[in-house]
Amino acid sequence: MKKFFTGNFGVFIVSVASFLPVFFWIFQEPISIRFATTFSVFRSFGQVFGLIGMSMFAVVLFLSARLKIFDKYFDGLGRAYDLHHFLGGLAFSFILFHPLFLALAYFSMAPPLALSFLFYPSTFAINYGRIGFLIMAILLILTFYYKTSIKYQNWKLSHKLLGAAFFFGGLHSLFITSDISTNVVLRWYILILSALGLAAYIYRTLLYPFSVKRYLYKVSTIRKIGNDVIEITMLPLESKMKYKIGQFIFVSFKSDVVGKESHPFSLISSPDDNFIRIAAKSSGDYTKNLTNLSIGDLAEVEGAFGVFSPEKSKNKNQIWIAGGIGITPFLSAARGLDWKNFSVDLYYSFKEESDGVYLKELQNISNQVGNLKVVPWISQDKGKINFYEIKKLDSKIKDKSIFICGPSTMIESLKKDFINGGVSKKNIFSEEFSM
Numbered sequence: 118m119k120k121f122f123t124g125n126f127g128v129f130i131v132s133v134a135s136f137l138p139v140f141f142w143i144f145q146e147p148i149s150i151r152f153a154t155t156f157s158v159f160r161s162f163g164q165v166f167g168l169i170g171m172s173m174f175a176v177v178l179f180l181s182a183r184l185k186i187f188d189k190y191f192d193g194l195g196r197a198y199d200l201h202h203f204l205g206g207l208a209f210s211f212i213l214f215h216p217l218f219l220a221l222a223y224f225s226m227a228p229p230l231a232l233s234f235l236f237y238p239s240t241f242a243i244n245y246g247r248i249g250f251l252i253m254a255i256l257l258i259l260t261f262y263y264k265t266s267i268k269y270q271n272w273k274l275s276h277k278l279l280g281a282a283f284f285f286g287g288l289h290s291l292f293i294t295s296d297i298s299t300n301v302v303l304r305w306y307i308l309i310l311s312a313l314g315l316a317a318y319i320y321r322t323l324l325y326p327f328s329v330k331r332y333l334y335k336v337s338t339i340r341k342i343g344n345d346v347i348e349i350t351m352l353p354l355e356s357k358m359k360y361k362i363g364q365f366i367f368v369s370f371k372s373d374v375v376g377k378e379s380h381p382f383s384l385i386s387s388p389d390d391n392f393i394r395i396a397a398k399s400s401g402d403y404t405k406n407l408t409n410l411s412i413g414d415l416a417e418v419e420g421a422f423g424v425f426s427p428e429k430s431k432n433k434n435q436i437w438i439a440g441g442i443g444i445t446p447f448l449s450a451a452r453g454l455d456w457k458n459f460s461v462d463l464y465y466s467f468k469e470e471s472d473g474v475y476l477k478e479l480q481n482i483s484n485q486v487g488n489l490k491v492v493p494w495i496s497q498d499k500g501k502i503n504f505y506e507i508k509k510l511d512s513k514i515k516d517k518s519i520f521i522c523g524p525s526t527m528i529e530s531l532k533k534d535f536i537n538g539g540v541s542k543k544n545i546f547s548e549e550f551s552m
């Protein structure tokens with residue numbers, strides 16, 4: 118029950134918030150009248166889809182606020198972002214069907230009416246809706262269909278512009294003559310929800326430099342480890358950011374050569390350290406550029422976020438599985454955990470011997486703490502790490518909690534096999550390195 122109110126409470130609230138307007142709509146007018154004629158059936162669907170679409174859109178904007186409380190109510194910021202993406206697509210579908218159903222309603226009376234409804238200049242309220250719809254359609258088509266080929270920063274910019282679509286959609290829903298204008302409760306509900314969505318958007322996007330709390334750090338050491346990993350240590354210039362084992366930050370370096378974008382990285386330092394440290398694998402333009410950082414460069418750090426901690430599970434007999442750079446949250450755990458109660462097997466999987474950049478250090482920690490067993494997994498020799506191989510080495514898998522961090526494909530296939538192999542879903546915890 119407690120887990121429901123932490124992990125799933127947020128999902129429950131955003132679902133209710135998105136669909137509640139239908140409840141108000143149902144009681145506004147008898148259903149028999151709502152569905153009396155072909156025209157009214159299509160019009161009703163159009164209204165309901167519009168109401169849900171706009172409420173969900175407000176919820177989607179709210180979810181983009183990247184608030185720390187999301188960790189608690191969505192079981193991690195990553196999950197809040199997953200929900201944000203999922204509901205974003207769904208909101209768009211509802212909004213898309215809103216004018217289509219209304220057009221069908223007019224079509225059922227006389228086909229030319231449908232065309233003039235869709236394309237003829239009309240009242241301000243309708244035109245606001247058209248503008249909002251067009252902005253949303255163009256941006257979402259770009260973001261959904263070209264997500265893999267457009268640069269992350271352009272994708273992010275197109276996302277930011279969605280606020281304008283919401284603004285026009287909001288004007289449309291508040292000024293149009295409809296159930297919203299006649300039902301006071303519905304009107305206030307939509308107003309409050311829209312205000313929340315807009316406030317979140319203003320907080321995160323328009324007023325970001327002033328509204329979002331960030332900590333100022335200074336790069337103190339830069340260390341290249343292995344072929345493509347760079348370790349960056351930063352010292353606080355003002356107050357020190359508090360964080361827990363396994364958490365991550367968004368960091369933006371004040372450096373013209375690297376770029377000021379903000380990117381997420383897990384902390385590999387221990388919460389007791391005076392400094393913070395990250396390890397970044399070069400995987401794209403930004404991370405490749407990190408080698409150009411200089412000692413003394415300033416960094417703005419937002420966080421810390423995330424709930425991916427071995428302390429999260431009551432079961433202290435654990436298996437940790439790291440794929441490549443997915444080792445980072447486990448490094449902070451290995452360094453900062455109170456090892457008295459834990460017994461952990463860490464499977465550290467990497468492609469070839471030179472990629473196991475933290476193996477030695479982990480083996481040293483293992484020698485000190487005693488309760489940590491490190492199992493290197495060189496996939497070039499042994500193939501990809503999988504449930505069946507782990508089971509051969511460990512017959513007590515079912516009694517353990519499993520923590521996985523690495524590429525999404527690895528997480529998904531391991532999770533599936535562990536569940537099929539009898540491990541309870543609630544004992545599997547994972548962290549994906551993408552949002």
Ligand SMILES: Cc1cc2nc3c(=O)[nH]c(=O)nc-3n(C[C@H](O)[C@H](O)[C@H](O)COP(=O)(O)OP(=O)(O)OC[C@H]3O[C@@H](n4cnc5c(N)ncnc54)[C@H](O)[C@@H]3O)c2cc1C
Nearest residue numbers: 269379380381382383396397398401402403404445550551
């Ligand atoms: C919770 C979390 C923790 C992470 N921890 C680490 C870590 O400890 N070490 C490490 O090397 N990597 C980590 N990453 C991944 C790291 O953030 C990305 O590799 C990096 O942002 C890629 O940027 P790029 O421009 O070099 O690559 P690109 O090729 O531009 O991006 C590759 C992918 O990374 C994601 N990405 C890019 N930019 C951002 C951004 N600004 N914000 C969010 N996602 C973005 C996108 O999904 C993109 O498709 C973490 C990611 C997350 C979500």
